[in-house]
Every structure is written in structure tokens, then in C-alpha cells.
Amino acid sequence: MNEQDLEKKLAQLKNIRPSEQLIDKIVLDHNQKVKGRASFGKLIFNQIYNLMKWKTAVPVTIVILLVIFFGATKFDVFNNNGDLGKLQDMSKELLPISETTGDVDGIVDTILTFSENEGILMSEEIADANLITADSQEIINFGQSYNENEF
Amino acid sequence: MINYEKYIAPIFRFIYFKIKNYQEAEDLTQTVFLKAWKNIDKYKDEGYRFSSWLYAIARNTVIDYWKKNKALNIEEEILNLIPDNKNILEEIENESDFKQIINSINELSEEQEEIIILKFIEGLSNQEISKITNKKEDAIRQLQTRALKSLKDILEKYE
Numbered sequence: 001m002n003e004q005d006l007e008k009k010l011a012q013l014k015n016i017r018p019s020e021q022l023i024d025k026i027v028l029d030h031n032q033k034v035k036g037r038a039s040f041g042k043l044i045f046n047q048i049y050n051l052m053k054w055k056t057a058v059p060v061t062i063v064i065l066l067v068i069f070f071g072a073t074k075f076d077v078f079n080n081n082g083d084l085g086k087l088q089d090m091s092k093e094l095l096p097i098s099e100t101t102g103d104v105d106g107i108v109d110t111i112l113t114f115s116e117n118e119g120i121l122m123s124e125e126i127a128d129a130n131l132i133t134a135d136s137q138e139i140i141n142f143g144q145s146y147n148e149n150e151f
Numbered sequence: 152m153i154n155y156e157k158y159i160a161p162i163f164r165f166i167y168f169k170i171k172n173y174q175e176a177e178d179l180t181q182t183v184f185l186k187a188w189k190n191i192d193k194y195k196d197e198g199y200r201f202s203s204w205l206y207a208i209a210r211n212t213v214i215d216y217w218k219k220n221k222a223l224n225i226e227e228e229i230l231n232l233i234p235d236n237k238n239i240l241e242e243i244e245n246e247s248d249f250k251q252i253i254n255s256i257n258e259l260s261e262e263q264e265e266i267i268i269l270k271f272i273e274g275l276s277n278q279e280i281s282k283i284t285n286k287k288e289d290a291i292r293q294l295q296t297r298a299l300k301s302l303k304d305i306l307e308k309y310e
Contacts, residue, residue, distance in 0.1 A: 003299055006299065006303055007271055009248060013272045018163040022163070025181065026184050029181070029184070029188075
């Protein structure tokens with residue numbers, strides 16, 4: 001056997017192969033490792049994202065709360081007693097109904113006074129209705145809680 | 152992304168010819184790839200061919216294997232020399248030649264055996280073999296000439 005023949009025969013040994021099970025196993029192991037790395041990477045990403053989310057969410061929430069607080073203070077939203085006091089005072093401003101004298105002028109004056117008083121009472125009722133609406137909105141708002149997932 | 156699949160058979164053969172045990176060679180092949188995945192960042196830093204890097208891992212894995220199995224029974228080695236799987240032998244033109252060549256490779260020195268596997272069975276370049284074995288290319292050239300001559304002498308002895 002010369003060297004060339006020997007080289008050819010040696011090259012034939014390249015046909016020796018591992019079992020298909022081994023190849024499948026190594027490929028499967030590798031795929032699982034790759035998946036594992038991906039999920040680990042995803043985990044790290046989520047951690048950073050959550051941290052950033054908190055870092056963003058907390059200051060934004062504080063700013064929103066401050067804006068709401070100063071806005072409310074400026075527009076005197078919390079001072080409901082003032083409105084109520086005004087409404088109570090309005091009832092006192094009803095015009096006194098003069099006693100009828102029997103003549104036409106007296107009757108007309110009485111009717112006009114009634115009409116004006118009706119108008120005052122109507123506006124008072126509207127103000128009451130608005131106050132009730134405002135109260136119920138405040139009650140609804142009071143039940144709401146901060147939701148971190150909104151940010 | 153690296154296609155690991157095409158490296159499995161060459162790495163397996165490299166280990167198989169060195170330890171002469173089919174089953175153990177499969178286990179060690181798996182170990183080599185596990186090591187490769189764990190240290191893939193190191194490969195990027197070293198910057199040479201991926202196959203050379205894998206062979207270097209395989210070489211170290213075999214050295215570790217020999218350290219752990221010094222007391223391995225020689226008879227057991229010989230029994231495991233030829234794999235039970237007949238399909239592996241079907242593709243070889245002459246089974247007796249195949250067995251004879253494997254036995255002859257086994258009689259070579261460690262260095263010569265490695266050169267025969269890497270150069271003549273796997274067909275790697277001298278540059279790649281140089282990287283794997285940490286030897287100069289001139290030394291590789293001399294070694295392959297001597298290894299081939301030694302193998303030829305051993306085969307002629309059997310004829």
C-alpha cells in the first residue's frame with residue numbers, strides 16, 4: 001500500500017459518524033440553551049423596564065397629584081360650605097309679600113313679588129341640584145385608587 | 152448563528168479515534184458542546200475558526216478523560232474499539248481494512264495519532280492543526296510526514 005492509497009483509506013474513515021440520537025440530543029440541548037438565554041434576557045429586560053416604569057410612574061404621579069391639589073386650591077373646590085352659605089343666604093333674600101289692598105296696583109305688585117320669589121326659589125333649587133351632583137362626584141372620586149399599570 | 156450540527160460528527164470522530172470507545176466518545180462529544188456553549192464568549196475573543204476552537208476543547212476534554220481513566224482496563228478498550236453499530240461500517244469499502252487501519256492508528260504515538268486524525272481523516276489545514284495543537288506549522292509538516300510513514304510501516308507489518 002503506497003502513501004496515496006493510505007491517504008484515500010484514511011479519508012474513508014470520515015464516514016464514521018455518531019448515532020443520530022447523539023446529534024438530535026446535542027441540537028436539542030443547544031436549542032434549549034438558546035431559549036434559556038432568551039428568556040433570561042427577557043427577564044433582565046423586564047426588570048429594567050419595571051424599574052424604569054417605577055422611576056417614571058412615581059414622579060409623574062407626584063406631579064399629577066400636585067397639579068390637582070394646586071388646581072383645586074386655586075378654584076376653591078374644597079370650600080363647599082361657602083356655596084351652601086350663599087344658597088342659605090339667598091332664601092333670606094326673598095322679597096316680603098305686601099298685604100293686598102284691593103286695588104289693581106296692589107294686586108299687580110303682589111303678583112310681581114310672587115313671580116320674583118318663584119324665580120329666586122327656582123335658582124335655589126338649581127343650585128341645590130348642582131351641589132348634590134358635585135357631592136356625588138366627589139364621593140365617586142373618593143372611591144378611586146391609584147393604578148400603577150396606567151403608566 | 153453558528154450551525155453546531157455540522158461540527159458534531161468531526162468532533163465525535165476526533166474523540167473516538169483517540170479514546171477508541173464509541174459510547175464514551177459520544178458522551179465526551181456532548182461534553183465538548185456543552186463546554187462550547189458555556190464559553191462561547193471566549194471563542195469570540197480569541198478570533199480563530201470555530202472548528203479549531205472546538206477541536207481544542209475536544210483535545211482538552213480527552214486529556215481530562217485520560218487523567219480520570221488511567222486505570223482503564225486495556226481489554227475493555229480493545230473490545231470497544233470497533234463500534235457495535237454496523238451501519239457505521241457499511242459505508243466503508245472494506246471492513247477488514249478499516250479495522251486494520253484503526254488498530255494501526257492506535258499504535259502510533261499520541262502526536263502522530265492526532266496528526267493522522269486531523270490532517271488525513273478530517274482534512275484540516277496545517278494552519279488549523281497548528282492552532283489546535285499549539286505547534287508551529289513547520290513542526291506539523293514534519294510530524295505528518297513521519298506519522299504517515301509510521302502508519303504505513305505498521306500496516307505493512309500486518310500484511
